[in-house]
Amino acid sequence: MLSEGSSFMKGIALGGTFCLLLSLLGSFTPGMQSSPEDHHHHHHHIKAPTKDELQSLSDSQMVELSQRVRVYCVIMVQPSVLVYWSTAKDTWGKHCDNAVFYSSESAKALEAVDLNEQDEWAKLRKALKHAYDNAGDLRWFFVARSTTFAIIENLKYLVLAKDPNEPFYIGHAMKSGELEYVEYQSGIVLSYEALKRLVNVFKDEDKCPERGRALWKLSEEKQLAICLKYTGVFAENGEDIQGKRLFNSKSVGSLIQDSMDKKNLDVVEGCCSDLAITFSGMSPNQMQVMMFGVYRLRPYGHNFHDSLIFLPPEGSDND
Amino acid sequence: MTGPKNLESRTKHIRATWASRCNKILYMSSVETEFPTVGLNVTEGRDQLYWKTIRAFQYIYQHHRNDYDWVLKADDDTFVVIENLHYTLSKQDPEKPVYFGRRFRPFVHQGYMSGGAGYVLSKEAVRRFIEGFDMAKCTHFSIIEDMALGKCMETMGVEPGDSRDVKGRQTFHPYPPDKYLIKKPPRKRPWFLLYDYYKPREGPECCSDHTVSFHYIYNVQMYMLEYLTYNLRPYGYQYRYNPDSAETESESNTTTPVSA
Numbered sequence: 001m002l003s004e005g006s007s008f009m010k011g012i013a014l015g016g017t018f019c020l021l022l023s024l025l026g027s028f029t030p031g032m033q034s035s036p037e038d039h040h041h042h043h044h045h046i047k048a049p050t051k052d053e054l055q056s057l058s059d060s061q062m063v064e065l066s067q068r069v070r071v072y073c074v075i076m077v078q079p080s081v082l083v084y085w086s087t088a089k090d091t092w093g094k095h096c097d098n099a100v101f102y103s104s105e106s107a108k109a110l111e112a113v114d115l116n117e118q119d120e121w122a123k124l125r126k127a128l129k130h131a132y133d134n135a136g137d138l139r140w141f142f143v144a145r146s147t148t149f150a151i152i153e154n155l156k157y158l159v160l161a162k163d164p165n166e167p168f169y170i171g172h173a174m175k176s177g178e179l180e181y182v183e184y185q186s187g188i189v190l191s192y193e194a195l196k197r198l199v200n201v202f203k204d205e206d207k208c209p210e211r212g213r214a215l216w217k218l219s220e221e222k223q224l225a226i227c228l229k230y231t232g233v234f235a236e237n238g239e240d241i242q243g244k245r246l247f248n249s250k251s252v253g254s255l256i257q258d259s260m261d262k263k264n265l266d267v268v269e270g271c272c273s274d275l276a277i278t279f280s281g282m283s284p285n286q287m288q289v290m291m292f293g294v295y296r297l298r299p300y301g302h303n304f305h306d307s308l309i310f311l312p313p314e315g316s317d318n319d
Numbered sequence: 320m321t322g323p324k325n326l327e328s329r330t331k332h333i334r335a336t337w338a339s340r341c342n343k344i345l346y347m348s349s350v351e352t353e354f355p356t357v358g359l360n361v362t363e364g365r366d367q368l369y370w371k372t373i374r375a376f377q378y379i380y381q382h383h384r385n386d387y388d389w390v391l392k393a394d395d396d397t398f399v400v401i402e403n404l405h406y407t408l409s410k411q412d413p414e415k416p417v418y419f420g421r422r423f424r425p426f427v428h429q430g431y432m433s434g435g436a437g438y439v440l441s442k443e444a445v446r447r448f449i450e451g452f453d454m455a456k457c458t459h460f461s462i463i464e465d466m467a468l469g470k471c472m473e474t475m476g477v478e479p480g481d482s483r484d485v486k487g488r489q490t491f492h493p494y495p496p497d498k499y500l501i502k503k504p505p506r507k508r509p510w511f512l513l514y515d516y517y518k519p520r521e522g523p524e525c526c527s528d529h530t531v532s533f534h535y536i537y538n539v540q541m542y543m544l545e546y547l548t549y550n551l552r553p554y555g556y557q558y559r560y561n562p563d564s565a566e567t568e569s570e571s572n573t574t575t576p577v578s579a
Binding site for chain 1: 335336400401402403405406496497500501502522523524526528529530538539540542543544545546547548549550551552553554555556557558559560562
């Protein structure tokens with residue numbers, strides 16, 4: 001967990017700075033301010049702020065901003081495969097400001113919130129409600145299964161300039177008929193406002209039933225999208241500045257193989273984003289290797305002058 | 320070091336990734352091709368590997384004597400981070416008889432460097448290797464390339480260097496990363512760590528942030544390591560390891576071997 005301390009005056013100054021930043025960025029991202037009715041027929045594409053946009057802030061403002069984006073990770077575990085729980089806990093989960101594990105049932109040695117629920121949609125609902133009730137001062141929520149690997153710093157960079165008091169529902173956006181939804185397997189990002197609206201619509205058994213949609217064989221990711229849609233929240237696709245996916249439902253190896261099969265001249269360039277946020281389908285051992293590959297292995301002399309500062313987590317030896 | 324059978328399945332991927340970061344790359348084979356490969360006077364096969372290595376160094380000495388400070392020998396299933404090799408060597412003198420790699424303890428008194436992990440000889444070390452064979456002080460007494468070359472190094476007074484980083488972590492690795500990185504409960508030293516000259520470590524302490532090589536790396540993994548090393552990164556992350564500002568820990572940099 002990362003600690004945060006700021007005085008009241010700092011908070012006022014920071015709030016003012018944040019408003020300034022938002023209005024600055026408002027002029028850079030014109031596509032974002034449309035009304036809910038317009039959303040029906042487009043994918044909305046969320047891109048991370050560019051270097052230019054960030055450079056208009058001073059160093060100290062960037063440090064403050066880095067500390068302000070804080071993520072509550074909702075990590076769903078299967079008690080039958082404990083190793084994914086322990087791996088997530090020991091690897092990428094450490095980079096969440098708060099990582100909370102949710103399980104369908106209790107199990108020996110498993111430290112997770114027991115949802116006492118087998119139905120996938122009901123599980124997701126309960127977990128999200130619990131997260132909302134326990135958010136503290138965290139304003140971004142990342143929902144993933146423990147079989148997903150995430151790079152939280154890149155998630156923070158993506159939502160850096162977005163106000164969590166606005167509704168955001170981000171990930172790999174998919175379309176099923178008229179419904180746009182975020183793919184569960186590659187991770188779901190919700191802002192505080194989106195989650196708040198969702199928890200509220202949970203009370204409406206017509207718009208957002210807890211059970212019953214199972215008759216239509218609607219997956220939980222689609223049910224989530226439907227409920228959010230009722231509250232005026234729509235799926236947005238997370239991509240980098242070149243339009244590459246940030247949320248992946250496959251492993252790095254699998255994506256490399258795909259790139260090789262496509263006979264790309266540059267296999268790596270044709271594969272994946274430098275600032276990817278998630279990969280899925282990796283084994284626990286592969287996740288440990290990812291920690292080394294992402295947070296440590298690098299060529300001497302390649303330095304990036306990033307506009308944000310994220311510190312390594314305390315008491316950790318693999319990053 | 321490669322051969323005709325491997326150009327398409329292995330060497331091609333090296334050419335597409337780390338080879339271009341060398342100041343100069345030579346693909347040593349038994350046949351000259353437009354890959355391009357150098358055709359050495361050898362046949363293919365594991366028992367010919369030391370001959371091929373000898374001929375390779377002789378070729379380099381004959382044709383490129385003044386073109387290098389250091390010569391790296393790697394296999395066609397080795398992944399190398401050239402920048403990290405540069406960094407490791409930047410503090411060393413190429414005029415001195417020294418070579419670096421993953422130091423092994425057995426067979427040769429001063430130890431020898433693992434072939435698969437790749438080893439790098441100083442200009443003077445290459446000269447002495449050639450001289451050793453010219454004067455028959457070194458011979459093809461074994462087909463085990465890395466051990467035999469290590470014996471020649473010892474005979475010719477070439478010192479085995481310590482390639483570990485300032486935190487005592489290894490930079491050359493004769494296996495892929497998962498072999499060392501995965502945390503295991505304490506147990507008797509596994510077989511693949513028995514050869515290590517310096518006390519080996521498992522888990523995150525195994526491997527330097529500025530790792531130079533991994534071995535047994537094939538196509539998909541080659542690109543995967545390339546992606547993880549050069550492309551994928553955590554935005555804004557303040558890396559823990561900064562060798563230029565780190566204090567040297569004297570206990571990890573001694574050259575005393577570990578007793579069995």
